[in-house]
Amino acid sequence: MNKNPEITFGTRIRKSPFFESTIKWGVKGFTVYNKMYMPTYYKSYLDDYFSLANDVTLWDVGGQRQVEIKGKDAEKFIEFITPRDISKCKIGQCMYILLTEKNGGIVNDPILLKLSNNHYWLSIADSDVLLWCKGIASSNNFDVNITEPDVSPIAIQGPKAHLVMEKVVGTWICDLKFFYFKELEINKIPVVVARSGWSGEVGYEIYLKDGNLGNQLWEIFMKAGEEYKIAPAAPNQICRIECGMLSYGSDMTLDENPYDLNYDKFVNLEKKANFISKKALIEVKNTGSVKELVGIEILGEPFKDYVGDHLPMYLDNKPIGKITSSVFSPRLNKNIGLALIERRKDNNNDDYLLKINDKSLNIKICELPFLRNK
Amino acid sequence: MNKNPEITFGTRIRKSPFFESTIKWGVKGFTVYNKMYMPTYYKSYLDDYFSLANDVTLWDVGGQRQVEIKGKDAEKFIEFITPRDISKCKIGQCMYILLTEKNGGIVNDPILLKLSNNHYWLSIADSDVLLWCKGIASSNNFDVNITEPDVSPIAIQGPKAHLVMEKVVGTWICDLKFFYFKELEINKIPVVVARSGWSGEVGYEIYLKDGNLGNQLWEIFMKAGEEYKIAPAAPNQICRIECGMLSYGSDMTLDENPYDLNYDKFVNLEKKANFISKKALIEVKNTGSVKELVGIEILGEPFKDYVGDHLPMYLDNKPIGKITSSVFSPRLNKNIGLALIERRKDNNNDDYLLKINDKSLNIKICELPFLRNK
Numbered sequence: 001m002n003k004n005p006e007i008t009f010g011t012r013i014r015k016s017p018f019f020e021s022t023i024k025w026g027v028k029g030f031t032v033y034n035k036m037y038m039p040t041y042y043k044s045y046l047d048d049y050f051s052l053a054n055d056v057t058l059w060d061v062g063g064q065r066q067v068e069i070k071g072k073d074a075e076k077f078i079e080f081i082t083p084r085d086i087s088k089c090k091i092g093q094c095m096y097i098l099l100t101e102k103n104g105g106i107v108n109d110p111i112l113l114k115l116s117n118n119h120y121w122l123s124i125a126d127s128d129v130l131l132w133c134k135g136i137a138s139s140n141n142f143d144v145n146i147t148e149p150d151v152s153p154i155a156i157q158g159p160k161a162h163l164v165m166e167k168v169v170g171t172w173i174c175d176l177k178f179f180y181f182k183e184l185e186i187n188k189i190p191v192v193v194a195r196s197g198w199s200g201e202v203g204y205e206i207y208l209k210d211g212n213l214g215n216q217l218w219e220i221f222m223k224a225g226e227e228y229k230i231a232p233a234a235p236n237q238i239c240r241i242e243c244g245m246l247s248y249g250s251d252m253t254l255d256e257n258p259y260d261l262n263y264d265k266f267v268n269l270e271k272k273a274n275f276i277s278k279k280a281l282i283e284v285k286n287t288g289s290v291k292e293l294v295g296i297e298i299l300g301e302p303f304k305d306y307v308g309d310h311l312p313m314y315l316d317n318k319p320i321g322k323i324t325s326s327v328f329s330p331r332l333n334k335n336i337g338l339a340l341i342e343r344r345k346d347n348n349n350d351d352y353l354l355k356i357n358d359k360s361l362n363i364k365i366c367e368l369p370f371l372r373n374k
Numbered sequence: 375m376n377k378n379p380e381i382t383f384g385t386r387i388r389k390s391p392f393f394e395s396t397i398k399w400g401v402k403g404f405t406v407y408n409k410m411y412m413p414t415y416y417k418s419y420l421d422d423y424f425s426l427a428n429d430v431t432l433w434d435v436g437g438q439r440q441v442e443i444k445g446k447d448a449e450k451f452i453e454f455i456t457p458r459d460i461s462k463c464k465i466g467q468c469m470y471i472l473l474t475e476k477n478g479g480i481v482n483d484p485i486l487l488k489l490s491n492n493h494y495w496l497s498i499a500d501s502d503v504l505l506w507c508k509g510i511a512s513s514n515n516f517d518v519n520i521t522e523p524d525v526s527p528i529a530i531q532g533p534k535a536h537l538v539m540e541k542v543v544g545t546w547i548c549d550l551k552f553f554y555f556k557e558l559e560i561n562k563i564p565v566v567v568a569r570s571g572w573s574g575e576v577g578y579e580i581y582l583k584d585g586n587l588g589n590q591l592w593e594i595f596m597k598a599g600e601e602y603k604i605a606p607a608a609p610n611q612i613c614r615i616e617c618g619m620l621s622y623g624s625d626m627t628l629d630e631n632p633y634d635l636n637y638d639k640f641v642n643l644e645k646k647a648n649f650i651s652k653k654a655l656i657e658v659k660n661t662g663s664v665k666e667l668v669g670i671e672i673l674g675e676p677f678k679d680y681v682g683d684h685l686p687m688y689l690d691n692k693p694i695g696k697i698t699s700s701v702f703s704p705r706l707n708k709n710i711g712l713a714l715i716e717r718r719k720d721n722n723n724d725d726y727l728l729k730i731n732d733k734s735l736n737i738k739i740c741e742l743p744f745l746r747n748k
Contacts, residue, residue, distance in 0.1 A: 003380065004380040004381050004382065004383065005380065005381055005401055005402050005403055005404050005413075006377065006378040006379065006380055006381065006402065006403050006404075007378050007379055007380065007381040007403070007404060007405070008378065008403040008404065008405045008414035008415070009378065009682035010405065010611070010624065010680060010682050011621075011623075011624040011681070011682060011683065011684055011698055011699055012405075012500060012621055012622075012623035012624045013405065013406070013623070015682075015683070027379055028379050028380065029379055029380050029381070029382040030379050030380075030381060030382065031381070031382045031384065031386070031387065031406070032387070032405070032406035035500070035623065039379075040382035041382070101508055101509075101512060102508070102511075102512045107505060126386060126409070127502065127505065128501065128502035128505050128506075130628075131481065131501065131502050131505050131506040131509065132502075132505040132506070132508075132509045133509070134475055134476070134506075134509070135475075135505065135506045135507070135508070135509020135510045135512075136509045136510075136512060136513055137476075138475060138476045138509075138510060138650055139510055139513055139514050139650070140513050237384070247385075247386055248386075249385075249386035249387070249409065250384065250385040250386045254504075276512055276513070306384060307385070308383035308384050308385060308389075309385065309389070310385055324385055325385055
C-alpha cells in the first residue's frame with residue numbers, strides 16, 4: 001500500500017529506455033529528473049540502502065541526460081560556461097564542473113566527458129542545460145553544435161560492482177581509474193563505461209548509446225549480478241548524504257555560488273580562458289561569501305524518512321538558514337543532513353536549533369563527509 | 375488502491391503554496407511541472423472531468439511559474455525572443471506567444487502579461503524559460519532584470535466559474551474580457567486575476583503574489599464555490615484535447631517550429647523588432663514546413679485512460695509520425711487525439727493506422743477544435 005499519491009504517466013514527461021524493466025523489477029516510487037521519470041525505490045528505502053552498502057545495485061539514471069557540445073569552438077565554449085580550468089582534461093577523462101551564470105549562481109553541476117577533441121558530453125544534474133547552452137550560443141559567435149543525443153546511463157554501484165562489471169566487460173575494468181571512461185560494446189550494444197557514480201560506494205556508469213536496447217542491457221546486468229545479490233535500486237539519499245554529495249536543486253540552486261558550497265577548488269579565477277561568471281566570482285572571492293554549506297547532525301529520535309522540506313535552522317532564536325537535505329543514517333546511527341546557513345566567523349559549534357511544530361531539536365555542525373568508503 | 379507507483383517527495387522538487395490544501399482535499403495523483411509537484415486528479419479522472427464540464431473546479435497550477443522581465447529594455451528583450459509582435463500589447467492584457475530559438479524550434483508557449491511599461495510576466499509552460507532568458511541576456515546588451523518572482527496561480531474553470539468569481543471579487547468580474555487581467559486583493563491577499571485558463575471552459579486564473587497565503591486563498595474559493603458544487607481538480611487532458619489546446623512537451627518541443635503547428639498567426643515576419651528565429655522562420659515559410667499537427671479520431675473501443683506514450687502512426691504501412699496526446703472523450707463518445715505527422719500535400723483523408731501490439735486501429739484526421747464551448 002502506497003503512502004503517497006501516485007505518479008501520473010503522460011507524454012509530457014519522458015520514459016527512460018529502462019522504464020519497462022524498472023516496472024518489471026518492482027519499482028515502487030518515482031520522481032521526475034530532467035523531464036524523465038526516474039525510480040526512487042524498489043523493496044523499501046532501507047532495503048535498497050543495505051543492498052547498495054553491502055552488495056551491488058543497478059540504477060536507472062536515464063534522467064541524467066547528456067548535452068553534447070561538438071564543433072571547432074567546443075572547448076572554448078565549455079571554458080566560457082564554467083569557472084573550472086578544463087584545458088588539461090584528457091580524452092577519456094571525466095571532470096566534475098560547475099556551470100555558473102553572470103552573477104556566479106550555479107546553473108548545474110555536471111560531469112564533463114571528453115570524447116575527443118572538440119567533442120564533449122555534459123552529463124547533467126536536474127536543470128535545463130540544453131536551453132542554457134543554446135541561449136548563450138544563440139547570440140555569441142561560437143562555432144558549436146549543441147544537442148541532446150540518444151544517450152541514457154544506468155549505474156552499477158556498491159562494493160561488489162567491480163565483480164559484476166568484470167563478468168560483463170572483462171578484467172580490464174579493474175585498471176579503469178576513477179573518473180575515466182572507455183567506449184565499447186556489450187553484446188553489440190554500444191556504450192560508454194565510466195568509473196563514476198553518485199553513491200560514495202565503488203561504482204560505474206554505463207551510458208547506453210541506443211535507446212532501443214535499454215531493457216536488453218538491463219537484463220544483462222541483472223543476470224550477471226545474480227550471484228552477487230544484485231538488487232534494482234536508485235540514487236540513494238542516505239548514502240549520498242553520508243558521503244557529503246550534493247544534489248542540485250536541493251543543496252544548491254541559482255541562488256548559491258561555488259564559494260557558498262566551499263567549492264573553491266572548482267573555481268580557477270586565473271585560468272587562461274574567459275568565462276561568464278568571472279567578474280562576479282572575483283568579487284565574491286574578495287568580499288567573501290555570506291553563506292556556507294555545512295554538514296549537520298540533528299539530535300533526537302531517528303527520522304523515519306528522507307525529509308521532503310527545506311526546514312529552517314535557528315541560532316539564538318534567529319533564523320540563520322535552512323536544512324537542505326536530511327535523513328537517518330543506519331550506519332552512523334544518527335540523523336544527518338546538509339544545511340545552507342549564514343557563514344560563521346569562526347568554526348565554533350554554537351547551539352543551533354531546528355523547530356518542528358512545537359518541538360526543538362539540537363543541531364551540531366559536522367565535518368563532511370560523514371563517511372568515507374573508497 | 376493506486377495503479378501506479380507513488381510519487382516521492384523531496385527537497386529537489388518544490389511544493390506549491392497550495393500543496394497542503396491539495397493533500398487535505400484528497401489529491402490522488404501528481405506530476406511534476408517546472409520542478410514543482412502538480413496535482414493530476416482527485417476523485418477520478420472522469421469525475422473531475424464532469425465537474426469541470428458541468429460545474430466548476432479549482433486547480434493548483436502553481437507549476438505554471440512566472441518569469442519576470444523588468445527594466446528599460448524589457449519590451450525589446452521580449453520582442454527578441456518571440457516571433458509574435460507584442461508592440462500593441464496593452465497594460466492589463468495577456469497574449470499567447472511562442473518563444474523560439476535560432477532554428478525556429480519552440481522553447482515554450484507562455485502567456486505574456488503586461489503589468490506596466492517595462493514590466494512583464496511570462497506565465498510559462500513546462501520548460502526552463504528562466505535559464506533560457508538568462509542565457510540570452512548574459513551575453514547581450516539588454517538592460518533587463520530576469521527573475522522568478524513569488525507568484526503562483528490557481529485556476530477556477532468550468533461553466534459556473536464566473537458565479538464563484540462574482541461572489542469572491544464582485545460583479546465587475548463579468549466585465550473582464552477574455553485575456554485581460556486586474557491586480558487586486560482578496561481578503562488582503564495580493565493577487566492578479568486574469569480571464570484565462572487551459573480548459574476550453576469559462577475560466578479565471580488567480581496569480582497569488584504571496585506564497586505564504588496559498589492555503590488561505592484556496593479555502594476562500596472552496597467555500598465560495600460550495601453552492602455551485604465546486605470540486606478540486608487539475609488541468610484536464612480530456613477537456614484540453616477536446617478544445618484542441620496543445621501541451622508543451624507533449625504536442626510540441628524544440629523539434630517543432632510554429633508552422634509545424636499551423637500557428638502562422640503567432641508569427642509576424644514583418645514585425646519591426648528583430649528576433650532570434652527570424653532567419654530560420656523566413657526560410658521555413660519559404661520552403662514550407664515538413665510536419666503538421668492534426669486532430670485525429672481513433673476508431674475502435676474507448677480508451678480506458680489518457681495514453682502515456684507517443685504512439686506511431688502509419689500510412690500504407692510506412693511510419694509517418696506519432697500521436698502526441700490521445701484520450702476517450704465522453705462528450706463526443708469517441709477516442710480523440712493530436713498527432714504530428716508528415717505534412718500532407720492536400721487535406722484528403724487517407725487510411726491512417728495505429729498499431730498497438732498485434733491490433734491495427736483506423737485513424738481519421740479531424741478538424742480542430744473537436745469541441746467549442748465558449
